[in-house]
Amino acid sequence: SQTIHQWPATLVQPVGSPLSLECTVEGTSNPNLYWYRQAAGRGLQLLFYSVGIGQISSEVPQNLSASRPQDRQFILSSKKLLLSDSGFYLCAWTRGQGVYEQYFGPGTRLTVT
Amino acid sequence: AQSVAQPEDQVNVAEGNPLTVKCTYSVSGNPYLFWYVQYPNRGLQFLLKYITGDNLVKGSYGFEAEFNKSQTSFHLKKPSALVSDSALYFCAVRDHSGTYKYIFGTGTRLKVLA
Numbered sequence: 001s002q003t004i005h006q007w008p009a010t011l012v013q014p015v016g017s018p019l020s021l022e023c024t025v026e027g028t029s030n031p032n033l034y035w036y037r038q039a040a041g042r043g044l045q046l047l048f049y050s051v052g053i054g055q056i057s058s059e060v061p062q063n064l065s066a067s068r069p070q071d072r073q074f075i076l077s078s079k080k081l082l083l084s085d086s087g088f089y090l091c092a093w094t095r096g097q098g099v100y101e102q103y104f105g106p107g108t109r110l111t112v113t
Numbered sequence: 114a115q116s117v118a119q120p121e122d123q124v125n126v127a128e129g130n131p132l133t134v135k136c137t138y139s140v141s142g143n144p145y146l147f148w149y150v151q152y153p154n155r156g157l158q159f160l161l162k163y164i165t166g167d168n169l170v171k172g173s174y175g176f177e178a179e180f181n182k183s184q185t186s187f188h189l190k191k192p193s194a195l196v197s198d199s200a201l202y203f204c205a206v207r208d209h210s211g212t213y214k215y216i217f218g219t220g221t222r223l224k225v226l227a
Binding site for chain 1: 149156162203218
């Protein structure tokens, strides 16, 4: 069966510090991968998605970036965090072809102080 | 552009009563629709989806959803609510523009009262 991992689970970082969040998927190959941010326990904002190694589509962020160095690994980074980067970060995957449901990781709670 | 709307921020229902969480959509082409549930400080969990076929879709935990093409709706339902169903519910549609994006509604908080 497939599983998705995210770490760390919680993170408190000062403004201006770097960020690295990691997401890995097990039990499948060639997944589509997604990073979302959820503010205040509400709507989801799509940040990045990837349909293959090295293929990243950016939706919104100015100071965030994503990378996919391996088939089942998706990394969210920042060189300098802003207060507005605080939130709940969710990674998700779907099967690569066709229309399938997304499976979400447990999330990372980021607080920028 | 594709979109989904969840018109209710919160729905309150008494335990044992039927529940409905509303979702309407706007897509070009055939809609691919999904419902997810989120418990506090957790990731979203898939409940059910409509791709094609029967208008009544059955999913996890006793939930079902009715696809209505004429009303462009995909309401989530359950015949008898449980207190443990209290959570945040999201409707989503798969983007049709050649990307692999999913568009989510703003979420509806369901509160089941004992």
